[in-house]
Amino acid sequence: MFKKVSKVWFTLAMLTCMVLMGAATLSAAAKSKLITIGFSQVGAESDWRTANTKSMRDTFTEANGYKLIFDDAQQKQDNQITALRNFIQQEVDYIVLAPIGETGWDTVLQEAKDAGIPVIIMDRMVNVADESLYTCWVGTNSRGEGDTAAAWMEKTFAGKDKLNIVHLQGTIGSTAQIGRTAGLEDGVKRNKGWKIVAQQTGEFTQAKGQEVMESILKQQSDIDVVYAENDNMAFGAIDAIEAAGKKAGVGGDITVISFDATHAGLQMTLDKKINYNVECNPLHGPRVEVLIKQLEAGQTPEKKAYVEEGAFDATTMTQAILDARAY
Ligand code: GZL
Ligand code: ZN
Secondary structure, three states: OHHHHHHHHHHHHHHHHHHHHHHHHHHHHHHHOOEEEEEEEOOOOOHHHHHHHHHHHHHOOOOOOEEEEEEEOOOOHHHHHHHHHHHHHOOOOEEEEOOOOOOOOHHHHHHHHHOOOOEEEEOOOOOOOOHHHOOEEEEOOHHHHHHHHHHHHHHHOOOOOOEEEEEEEOOOOOHHHHHHHHHHHHHHHHOOOEEEEEEEEOOOOHHHHHHHHHHHHHHOOOOOEEEEOOHHHHHHHHHHHHHOOOOEOOOOOEEEEEEEOOHHHHHHHHOOOOOEEEEOOOOOHHHHHHHHHHHHOOOOOOOEEEOOOOEEEHHHOOHHHHHOOOO
């Protein structure tokens, strides 16, 4: 009797093994059909960046047919260049690059081109001598965002013959910083009473934004506006303003203008601590996937694809608007 039972168990065990092996080889076969994407991300400096990374991870899953190799460059271009070289070594099918700054990419993008790997640029732009070094770009119009903010300032401060502005810039040399700075500086040229009393980078981070604003508050006694080139620097600036015993926002001493319109940024707008928040949409995952599907189908995507964006004024911001936001 005992012999018979152990024979049944043995057969069952063998069958289970074969099924598991089958499943494993099946997924190995399926795995070999996955499209491999090397994604070089700037870092994790802001809420915007976190939402951007999540959008990419949520889109490029194995269930959707992708193998995503993710690299966080900790806000250093050298790390991004190393990551791209690793992707080339691994012979990925596509490279997605979210470049920290616009310059310094020609050599490594030439290496990717020589290896026959298409490169999709996402978010910020690259400034290269030969535009064929990247296949296509998807992102937002940072210059347009800056112009939108400056236009709101012109409307809001019409008739004011003096406007002292503190300008917290993003990472110097990034498309977001270049565009948003140009929008403000053009506004200053158009409005003779406007004056940038302090201009410094806060690296798009909350800590640096607070540190820079604390030192500016010690030097500047008459500040009308803080123009913060992203939400996280605005958060830091508001903390510094309140620590200095002043009031930020609607009805306060200092008007705060911000960019990104992240969830936390729109909460501060609803709380009336940020007066005006210009959207910069980070949800590029699905947009990058459209480009990859076009390339997989042998089509030629548009070279540049801009995303539509809005802006939020604290005086018309509502909980319903905040609740409806996707990021
Ligand atoms: C904007 C993006 C910027 C965001 C910041 O396109 O590059 O980088 O505005 C982020 O929050 O750090
Ligand atoms: Zn943008």
